[in-house]
Amino acid sequence: MTAIGAKPCPTLARRPGTPVYLDYQATTPCDPRVVEAMLPWFTEKFGNPHSRNHAYGWEAEEAVEKAREQVAAIIGADAKEVIFTSGATESNNLALKGVAHFYKDKRNHIVTVVTEHKCVLDTCRHLEQEGFTVTYLPVKSDGLVDLAELEAAITDQTVIVSVMAVNNEIGVIQPIAEIGALCRKKGAFFHTDCAQAVGKIPLDVNAMNIDLMSISGHKIYGPKGVGALYVRRRPRVRLVPLITGGGQERGMRSGTLSTPLCVGIGEACALAQAEMASEAERLKSLRDRLLGGLKQRLPEIYVNGDLDHRVPGNLNISFAFVEGEGLMMGVKELAVSSGSACTSASLEPSYVLRALGLDAEMAHTSLRFGLGRFTTEEDITFAIDHIVEAVEHLRSMSPLWDMHLEGVDIKSIQWAEH
Amino acid sequence: MAYSDKVIDHYEHPRNVGALDKDDGAVGTGLVGAPACGDVMKLQIKVSAEGIIEDAKFKTFGCGSAIASSSLVTEWVKGKTLDEAAAIKNTDIAQELALPPVKIHCSVLAEDAIKAAIADYKKKSGKDEAAE
Numbered sequence: 001m002t003a004i005g006a007k008p009c010p011t012l013a014r015r016p017g018t019p020v021y022l023d024y025q026a027t028t029p030c031d032p033r034v035v036e037a038m039l040p041w042f043t044e045k046f047g048n049p050h051s052r053n054h055a056y057g058w059e060a061e062e063a064v065e066k067a068r069e070q071v072a073a074i075i076g077a078d079a080k081e082v083i084f085t086s087g088a089t090e091s092n093n094l095a096l097k098g099v100a101h102f103y104k105d106k107r108n109h110i111v112t113v114v115t116e117h118k119c120v121l122d123t124c125r126h127l128e129q130e131g132f133t134v135t136y137l138p139v140k141s142d143g144l145v146d147l148a149e150l151e152a153a154i155t156d157q158t159v160i161v162s163v164m165a166v167n168n169e170i171g172v173i174q175p176i177a178e179i180g181a182l183c184r185k186k187g188a189f190f191h192t193d194c195a196q197a198v199g200k201i202p203l204d205v206n207a208m209n210i211d212l213m214s215i216s217g218h219k220i221y222g223p224k225g226v227g228a229l230y231v232r233r234r235p236r237v238r239l240v241p242l243i244t245g246g247g248q249e250r251g252m253r254s255g256t257l258s259t260p261l262c263v264g265i266g267e268a269c270a271l272a273q274a275e276m277a278s279e280a281e282r283l284k285s286l287r288d289r290l291l292g293g294l295k296q297r298l299p300e301i302y303v304n305g306d307l308d309h310r311v312p313g314n315l316n317i318s319f320a321f322v323e324g325e326g327l328m329m330g331v332k333e334l335a336v337s338s339g340s341a342c343t344s345a346s347l348e349p350s351y352v353l354r355a356l357g358l359d360a361e362m363a364h365t366s367l368r369f370g371l372g373r374f375t376t377e378e379d380i381t382f383a384i385d386h387i388v389e390a391v392e393h394l395r396s397m398s399p400l401w402d403m404h405l406e407g408v409d410i411k412s413i414q415w416a417e418h
Numbered sequence: 419m420a421y422s423d424k425v426i427d428h429y430e431h432p433r434n435v436g437a438l439d440k441d442d443g444a445v446g447t448g449l450v451g452a453p454a455c456g457d458v459m460k461l462q463i464k465v466s467a468e469g470i471i472e473d474a475k476f477k478t479f480g481c482g483s484a485i486a487s488s489s490l491v492t493e494w495v496k497g498k499t500l501d502e503a504a505a506i507k508n509t510d511i512a513q514e515l516a517l518p519p520v521k522i523h524c525s526v527l528a529e530d531a532i533k534a535a536i537a538d539y540k541k542k543s544g545k546d547e548a549a550e
Binding site for chain 1: 450451452454455458460484
């Protein structure tokens with residue numbers, strides 16, 4: 001067995017003809033070290049980890065349990081408190097529906113936040129249809145939850161509070177330890193979606209009073225199709241399972257575990273834990289360079305969400321007077337994401353940006369840059385030049401930019417909303 | 419979303435970007451859309467004494483399809499009479515650019531821009547006649 005950190009972080013060369021990848025909040029490539037760890041579990045070591053009768057099963061079980069320990073270690077948990085799922089969406093579903101259903105005779109209220117991921121919000125909507133009451137807390141203009149408002153929202157009927165640690169669009173870090181303390185004091189369970197947080201910021205389920213935590217494999221250089229849910233044992237959190245069957249995962253999630261996927265997320269956690277501090281520093285410096293380079297050359301650009309309470313790999317910027325989807329088309333050498341309506345089927349701009357109190361017109365002009373393990377200085381230099389060129393070009397053909405230069409206040413015009 | 423080749427061509431090589439003198443009596447200006455909706459088009463036409471559109475310019479804030487739609491209509495209106503230009507339908511624009519359903523509003527906006535520019539020109543020239 002190789003000691004963690006003994007293998008240097010590899011580089012991933014960009015395939016010719018593909019854009020520079022700056023969308024690490026959407027997904028990450030598997031780290032080659034993760035893939036290497038997974039491979040034997042597809043072929044020669046193919047046993048069912050739940051087979052108790054022979055060596056194939058035993059070695060697979062051992063691998064799964066080692067992976068469970070690796071996942072537990074990065075969040076300060078006991079391995080017995082970690083169950084494997086198909087991903088963070090399932091983990092969020094299981095945490096919210098599982099707890100709500102188990103305790104429904106005692107409590108029927110849930111507290112969450114408007115900027116949560118769709119899979120939390122949609123799960124809450126479903127629970128509302130079942131008769132639960134849900135409070136959707138607003139956020140401040142920096143994207144953070146107001147703790148006093150949160151405290152006021154928790155009642156003696158509140159069964160669970162769900163607040164994500166790191167937002168997927170704007171990267172802001174919620175005050176998780178403070179929220180955990182509040183929930184503990186008020187006697188409500190605390191669930192946190194940590195899909196974007198694990199491996200990026202230090203997390204400790206005990207120090208932060210976290211009762212349930214969702215984890216994703218593919219956001220941390222592990223494989224897609226696997227996630228984990230931390231479920232506290234002391235004091236015990238109980239769940240009604242979503243998937244029933246053979247009673248695997250302490251009865252909370254039946255179905256044969258995929259040994260390679262479990263090994264993959266475990267290895268990904270181990271690597272992220274070993275490299276977190278140095279990687280955070282490196283990404284912070286790349287992000288500062290990106291923001292500095294853009295600010296130096298482009299007027300009228302605005303960072304969305306708090307810049308200090310933010311994971312180092314995220315930047316969300318509004319480029320005033322340039323529409324986000326048009327801009328994405330102009331920066332086709334970059335793989336980025338936009339908060340503009342035009343990238344979604346709904347024609348509504350990002351609900352996260354709107355929740356910050358951002359005008360619809362500013363939400364339409366935003367791009368999200370996600371930096372990660374394989375982002376290089378060259379990528380950032382290239383990105384700055386490419387973005388500056390595209391923004392200047394599009395502003396030169398934007399009627400709103402002309403108005404801005406003429407000193408016309410765009411808000412003073414009577415627009416015909418369509 | 420994948421764009422049609424024609425949208426990409428107009429986006430990368432927009433025709434007739436720019437502005438005409440909005441105070442010129444022969445120029446009609448149409449400004450349609452809204453920043454809050456994510457697209458604003460400014461279309462200007464210059465009309466000859468014979469009533470023919472001899473020049474057209476646009477500036478657009480919007481997605482690639484909005485830029486392509488406005489670029490396309492500047493090509494189409496040139497050389498047309500006002501009545502011919504007013505007859506351009508959004509469906510013609512959408513068809514020419516192979517716009518997907520979610521982008522049809524871009525072609526609607528471009529049609530509105532033509533009509534608004536013509537209306538502005540007529541208003542201005544009507545005023546001029548009244549003053550004579």
